[in-house]
Amino acid sequence: MIYNLFIDESGDHGLSNLNLSFPVFLLCGIVISSADYETLRKSFNKIKEDIWHNSHVIFHSRDIRKCEKEFKYLFDLELKKQFYEKLDHVISNTNYTIISSAIKKEAYIVRYGKISDDVYEISLSFIIERTVFYLDTLMDKIERVNIIIEKRGKKEDRKLQEHFQRILSRGTAYISSARLKAYNLNIQFKAKTQNINGLQLADLIAYPIARYVLEPDRLNPSFEVFKSKFYGKGGKRYGLKIFP
Numbered sequence: 603m604i605y606n607l608f609i610d611e612s613g614d615h616g617l618s619n620l621n622l623s624f625p626v627f628l629l630c631g632i633v634i635s636s637a638d639y640e641t642l643r644k645s646f647n648k649i650k651e652d653i654w655h656n657s658h659v660i661f662h663s664r665d666i667r668k669c670e671k672e673f674k675y676l677f678d679l680e681l682k683k684q685f686y687e688k689l690d691h692v693i694s695n696t697n698y699t700i701i702s703s704a705i706k707k708e709a710y711i712v713r714y715g716k717i718s719d720d721v722y723e724i725s726l727s728f729i730i731e732r733t734v735f736y737l738d739t740l741m742d743k744i745e746r747v748n749i750i751i752e753k754r755g756k757k758e759d760r761k762l763q764e765h766f767q768r769i770l771s772r773g774t775a776y777i778s779s780a781r782l783k784a785y786n787l788n789i790q791f792k793a794k795t796q797n798i799n800g801l802q803l804a805d806l807i808a809y810p811i812a813r814y815v816l817e818p819d820r821l822n823p824s825f826e827v828f829k830s831k832f833y834g835k836g837g838k839r840y841g842l843k844i845f846p
Contacts, residue, residue: 603742604636607701607733607749608800612663612808615722617711625707626815629725630808632800633733633833634698635742639800645692646799653685660794661689661802663809690827693806699736700807700831703728703843704815713846723765728843730787731774735840736833737785746786752801753791763789815844 613627634642647657659672669676676682703725710721730749737744749766753759766789773779792798810824832841 603744605737605742605744605747606632606634606636606639606800607729607747608632608634608798608804609726609729609749609751610801610804610808611722612812615720617707617716617721620707620711624812624816626704626812627707627721627725628702628704628808628812628815629722629729630804630811631701631703631729631733632698632804632807633701633736634696634800638697642692642696642698642803643799645696646802649685649688649692652688653681658797660797661799661806662794663805666806667809689806693803694827698803698831699833699841700811700828701729701732701736701833701841702808702811703845704812705845706815709846720761720765723762724845726762726765727769727774728845730769730782731777732833732840732843734777734782734785739835744785746788749787749789750798750800751789751791752798752805753793759791763791811842815842 609629609631611627611629613624614621615627646661650657650659650661653659653675654672662671665671665673666676669682676685705721705725707721733747737747751759751762754762770782770787771779773782792801794801807828810822810828813820814822814825832839834840
C-alpha cells in the first residue's frame with residue numbers, strides 16, 4: 603500500500619513583519635492511501651465538472667472565500683449553496699487523516715526571538731513525526747510514503763529538501779533515522795498549476811484550522827465539517843500540534 607502526505611500552509615512563515623490580525627503559521631498535512639486518494643480525486647473533479655463543466659478549476663481557499671477568479675460565480679447564492687454542499691459532503695465523507703502543526707508567532711518570538719529556526723521546517727518535522735506515529739497504528743503493509751508539497755520557489759524548495767534529508771539521516775528527538783527510512787519516505791514539490799487535488803484539500807482545510815487555533819471558541823462551520831478527521835487516540839487530538 604502506498605500512502606500520500608499532502609501538505610499546504612496557511613499564514614506567512616516569516617517572523618520579521620508580524621500580521622497582528624493573523625499571527626499564526628499553520629502547516630496542514632493530509633495522510634491518505636493511494637486508493638482513497640483516487641476516490642478524492644474523482645469526487646473533486648466531479649464537483650468541478652458539475653459547477654464549472656471543467657475539471658481544470660483549482661480549488662483555492664482564499665479565492666473561494668473572496669469569490670475571486672473562477673469563483674466569482676459564487677456570488678450567485680444558489681450556486682454557492684450547491685457548491686458548498688457538494689464540497690462539504692466530499693470533505694466529510696472521504697477517508698483521510700489530518701496531521702497539522704501551528705506556530706503561534708507572538709509566543710514563539712517571545713521565547714525564541716525573530717532570528718530563529720525556520721517555522722516551516724519546524725512544522726514539517728512535527729508533521730513527519732506524527733505521521734509516523736499514525737502509520738504505526740495501521741494494519742496496512744506500507745511500501746512507500748510520498749510527501750507532496752506545493753512549490754514555493756527554487757531557494758525555498760532546496761532549503762526544505764535539505765532539511766528533509768537531515769531528518770532522514772539523523773532522525774528526530776522521538777523517531778530514529780531507521781524508523782523513518784523503513785517507510786521509504788520521499789519528498790516531491792508540485793506546482794499549483796499541476797492541479798493536484800490532494801494539495802487542494804490540504805489548502806481548503808488549513809485556513810479553518812488556523813482560525814480555530816487563533817479563536818477556538820468562535821463559530822467555525824468549516825472546521826466542524828472535518829474535525830473528526832484529526833489523528834487522535836484516547837480522546838486526544840494528536841493531529842493538531844500547537845507550538846510553543
